[in-house]
Amino acid sequence: MSLLDSGSRLFGTDGIRGPAPEVLTPEFATALARAAGEGREGSVFIGRDTRRSGDLLAAALTAGFTAAGLDVHDLGILPTAGVAHLAKEARATFGVVVSASHNPASDNGIKFFGGDGAKLSDKLEDEIEARLRAGPPWAKPPAGPGIRVVDGTARARYVSWLAEQARFSHRGFEIAVDCANGAAFQAAPELFKGLGADVLVTCDAPNGTNINEGCGATNPTALAAVTDGRVGLCFDGDADRLIAIDEDGIVANGDIIMAVIAGHLKQEGRLKDDKIVGTVMANLGFMKAMDREGIEVIATAVGDRYVAEAMKEHGAVLGGEQSGHVIFSNISRTGDGLLTAIQLLDVMAATGSPLTELRLIMNEYPQVLRNVHVEKKDRLDMAEALWEGVDEAERELGDSGRILVRPSGTEPLVRVMVEAPEAHQAATIADRLVELVRLELS
Numbered sequence: 075m076s077l078l079d080s081g082s083r084l085f086g087t088d089g090i091r092g093p094a095p096e097v098l099t100p101e102f103a104t105a106l107a108r109a110a111g112e113g114r115e116g117s118v119f120i121g122r123d124t125r126r127s128g129d130l131l132a133a134a135l136t137a138g139f140t141a142a143g144l145d146v147h148d149l150g151i152l153p154t155a156g157v158a159h160l161a162k163e164a165r166a167t168f169g170v171v172v173s174a175s176h177n178p179a180s181d182n183g184i185k186f187f188g189g190d191g192a193k194l195s196d197k198l199e200d201e202i203e204a205r206l207r208a209g210p211p212w213a214k215p216p217a218g219p220g221i222r223v224v225d226g227t228a229r230a231r232y233v234s235w236l237a238e239q240a241r242f243s244h245r246g247f248e249i250a251v252d253c254a255n256g257a258a259f260q261a262a263p264e265l266f267k268g269l270g271a272d273v274l275v276t277c278d279a280p281n282g283t284n285i286n287e288g289c290g291a292t293n294p295t296a297l298a299a300v301t302d303g304r305v306g307l308c309f310d311g312d313a314d315r316l317i318a319i320d321e322d323g324i325v326a327n328g329d330i331i332m333a334v335i336a337g338h339l340k341q342e343g344r345l346k347d348d349k350i351v352g353t354v355m356a357n358l359g360f361m362k363a364m365d366r367e368g369i370e371v372i373a374t375a376v377g378d379r380y381v382a383e384a385m386k387e388h389g390a391v392l393g394g395e396q397s398g399h400v401i402f403s404n405i406s407r408t409g410d411g412l413l414t415a416i417q418l419l420d421v422m423a424a425t426g427s428p429l430t431e432l433r434l435i436m437n438e439y440p441q442v443l444r445n446v447h448v449e450k451k452d453r454l455d456m457a458e459a460l461w462e463g464v465d466e467a468e469r470e471l472g473d474s475g476r477i478l479v480r481p482s483g484t485e486p487l488v489r490v491m492v493e494a495p496e497a498h499q500a501a502t503i504a505d506r507l508v509e510l511v512r513l514e515l516s
Contacts, residue, residue, distance in 0.1 A: 077102055078207060082452075085199040087377035087483030089185025091174050094127035098182050100134035106184065107138025107170075109206035112213060114144060116167035116189075117220075121149035121157035121228070123173040123257040123312045126282030127182045131172045135184070136222050143215025149228035153257045153313035154185070155410030156232035162191030162407070173257065173312040176292045177485075179283045192407035193379045233265050239405055240416050242423035245270035249419075250304040250319070252297040254290025255280040256311035258412065265412055266307075271419075274304060286310065291317040291398050291411070298323045305419070305429055308398075309411045314378070315398030316411035318418060320429040328398040329360040331418055333436045334429075335400075336392055337367050338421045344391075345369065351384045351393030353377075358476050358493045360396075363436035377483055378409045439475070440497035442504040444490045448515040451481040451488055457514035460507065467492070467503045475500070479507065488515060 076099075077084060077092060084090050090106070092098040111118070118139045122128035128151075136146045144167060149157060154171045161169025169187035177183070186194045186202075194202075249271050253259040259278040266273045276297060277289040289296045291310040294317045298306060306319025318326040326334075332350065339345035349370040352360065356373065364371045374384040378399040385393040385403045394400035399409035406413060422429060454460075460479070467477055475494040482489055490507045494500035 083200075084203050084206075085196075087379060088175060089171075089183045091177065091181055091183035091485075093180055094125070094174075094182035095130055098127075098131065098184070100130055103131045103134035103184060104138040104141075105209070106202070106206055107135040108142050108212055109138075110168065110186065110202045111139045111142025111144045112205055114142065114167050115217075117145045117147055117164065119147045119149055119157055119161040119164065119166050119169045119225075121152035121154070121169075121171055121257075123171075124151055124255060124259065124280035124282060124285050125172075125174070125179050125182050125311075128172050131182055131184065135170060135172070140220040140222060141215075142212070143217055143220050145220040146222045147228075148222055148224045150225070151257055151260070152228055152232065153261055153309075153410070153412060155314055155406060155408055155413065156228065156261065158187045158191045158408045159232060159235060159406065160228055161187055161189060165189050171312065175312045175314065176286055176290070176310040179285045179287070187408065190407060192382060229261055229264075233261050233268070236265055236412055236416060237268055239413060240269055241420050243270050244419055244423070247271040247419060247422070248274075248304045250274040250276065250297055250301045250306045251278075252276050252289055252291075252294075252306065252308040253278040254286050254309050254311050254313075255284045256286065256290065256309065256313060258309045258313035262307070262309060262313070262412060266415075269416075274300070276300065291315040294319060294325045298325060305422070307411075307415045310398070313411045314409040316400065316414040316418070317398045318415075318429065320433055322430050324430075324433075326429060326433050328394050328396045328400060329357045330433050330436060330438065331398070331414065332392070332394045332400060333360055333363050334421055334432045335417055336364065336369055337435050338424065339392065340367060340369055346389060346391045349388060349390050351381050351388065351390045353381065353395050354478055354480075355396050355491060357396060357436075357439055357441055359437045359439045367435070376480065382407060439493045439495070440500050441491065441493045442497070442500040444504050444508045445482070445487045446490060446508050446511045446516075448486060448488050448511065450515060451486060453515060454479070454481050454488060457511070460510040460514050463507055463510045467507065470503070477503070477507070479511070
């Protein structure tokens with residue numbers, strides 16, 4: 075099956091993804107790069123994570139971009155935010171990442187950044203897709219084909235820049251790092267050891283097929299089992315997410331990390347206009363905590379690209395998601411798990427408080443999230459019986475809980491989220507709604 079035959083928009087909330095190379099084929103990648111580079115000049119920075127299919131797709135993209143006349147800088151294995159940063163630093167035409175983030179190794183993806191270090195707008199993505207669907211003939215590049223340049227210093231430059239963002243030494247910190255056998259497997263240990271921390275490193279032996287496998291930000295309990303009093307830092311496959319573990323081995327998701335950092339920035343007078351950006355998936359406890367702190371939360375759709383757009387619109391310096399994507403707009407235009415970890419450790423250093431105490435800024439409501447595989451997620455709005463069930467459940471919860479049903483932006487899933495004062499109540503309601511989703515959409 076070709077991605078072009080699906081009839082759906084190619085670009086999801088985080089680029090183009092699919093099984094590789096069966097669906098996300100090298101032929102598709104070459105054509106996509108050729109379409110994106112058509113009529114443009116300059117350079118493209120390409121980085122990837124550790125998936126076995128990454129070399130193949132990066133080479134295919136390189137063929138397309140050089141055929142369009144652009145020079146390609148091959149950054150090798152590098153976190154997503156590193157590609158975005160270096161592309162911005164060099165004022166490149168594009169930064170391109172070959173990664174499916176937290177997805178299993180059998181998937182891969184392609185996501186674009188502009189020369190400003192931000193993800194492309196929907197409009198520009200649609201223009202690239204339209205050119206791709208129109209296909210050849212392609213225009214001959216005026217100066218002939220571009221060239222490929224291997225950049226052997228990319229990781230060192232990115233790690234050095236990250237280290238400059240730390241306001242405090244991390245000496246005395248005992249941390250455990252889960253690299254998810256992904257893009258951060260070299261960069262993360264180098265960064266935190268360089269800042270002086272005592273670092274226990276796990277899941278730093280990628281073999282092309284073990285990325286995210288039972289580890290990383292999507293499986294933080296694996297690291298929690300071995301932290302033994304250390305602060306844990308869990309990254310996902312491309313290291314744009316951070317999930318933390320406190321000194322007692324309890325998971326601290328993106329909402330808790332955001333609350334800790336936002337509260338500290340406000341106290342220091344560094345939270346511009348006392349506002350931050352979150353998503354509709356943010357925990358109700360997070361919303362209540364920010365209200366107590368006098369911090370306005372601007373809610374947006376799920377996806378760090380939408381968080382970034384809302385931050386730009388409202389002038390917010392901090393925004394993020396429960397999943398661990400956090401953006402510091404005065405430093406970077408995209409989510410960066412390593413940068414988020416630095417900011418969190420800096421709060422601990424500035425306050426002299428452990429994460430077990432800092433996390434008490436918010437009381438996390440029990441939240442149940444169910445992912446339901448469906449055949450046609452685009453029919454969700456027309457599932458009348460489901461929405462009647464949602465209305466009934468919302469009346470049952472009143473002001474003490476919350477329900478969100480939405481399609482995934484990257485997978486054939488409908489996500490059902492329920493928050494309630496008691497975990498069993500949230501689970502019971504979620505199970506009811508899951509059955510309705512299956513009846514209506516499967």
